[in-house]
């Protein structure tokens with residue numbers, strides 16, 4: 001069967017090249033165990049676009065071979081001799097990510113940032129979701145333009161709201177403008193947001209990454225030493241499958257993962273108190289236990305969260321004593337503990 005797999009892989013083009021993945025030399029070990037074909041992908045370049053294409057094209061090329069029930073693609077990124085630099089003025093960089101979109105990653109980022117700021121820490125929030133920058137709306141700074149730093153015209157001043165210093169591409173482009181970003185531009189924006197913003201001294205910089213395993217993740221991990229990755233997921237299987245991929249990518253990028261947070265974990269009817277597990281329940285905790293990382297808690301589906309996000313007044317500000325605001329604060333506390341013990 002392995003010969004047949006090799007034959008099929010010989011027909012899969014390496015993205016942007018005229019050679020197959022076999023000829024490009026990016027296929028490592030191939031094995032079969034109980035119908036699951038494990039294929040090692042030995043990337044020679046940090047090319048998130050190529051990885052994303054191959055994550056689809058390789059499994060689809062071999063999944064119809066007789067006897068193949070499933071495909072497990074093991075991605076190896078190229079080795080970098082140099083460690084990413086530690087940004088001296090920032091004590092901890094936290095990166096929030098999710099496998100799937102719309103699971104509440106930005107909601108978690110803003111509420112963690114506000115919780116940390118309320119504990120007395122100096123906090124920055126970098127919106128690296130270049131394709132869908134939601135942070136300005138959620139933090140109530142939509143339409144507020146960024147300004148150059150009068151003390152250093154090469155730098156941009158972050159916008160301060162709820163005690164958090166914020167930078168987002170959403171503050172630099174007209175609202176509703178559709179932006180087409182290619183990999184190198186995304187890299188450039190993230191580099192500039194890290195280095196050309198007057199953050200001053202920060203205890204925490206929270207980086208809200210786009211969903212998935214793309215250029216933003218790669219660039220961040222190369223440009224700065226990330227202290228901890230936070231995975232946000234909803235409890236249903238499709239979201240958890242993608243969360244596992246996001247976790248795997250952090251591991252490949254040598255980003256220590258400080259925990260998983262299960263958002264939209266359950267719903268309690270405000271009228272009758274009935275608890276419904278709309279998207280199932282508990283998968284985030286099970287996943288955290290499986291890969292041995294801290295579980296940061298369950299955030300219920302709550303109308304205050306959605307309203308707070310839409311109105312630019314996150315629940316940690318508008319209703320700090322609510323169950324959900326306390327859950328975000330508890331998650332922030334767990335992260336601090338993990339970082340202190342690292």
Ligand SMILES: Nc1ncnc2c1ncn2[C@@H]1O[C@H](COP(=O)(O)OP(=O)(O)OP(=O)(O)O)[C@@H](O)[C@H]1O
Pocket residue numbers: 098100101102103104105106107108129132134210211263264265299300301302303305306307309310
């Ligand atoms: N626990 C929750 N209860 C109710 N609404 C929520 C909850 N979490 C998030 N939402 C709402 O769901 C929507 C998506 O959330 P959010 O933008 O945080 O997701 P995301 O994962 O960052 O999405 P994207 O894929 O755009 O990056 C928002 O309207 C938000 O207010």
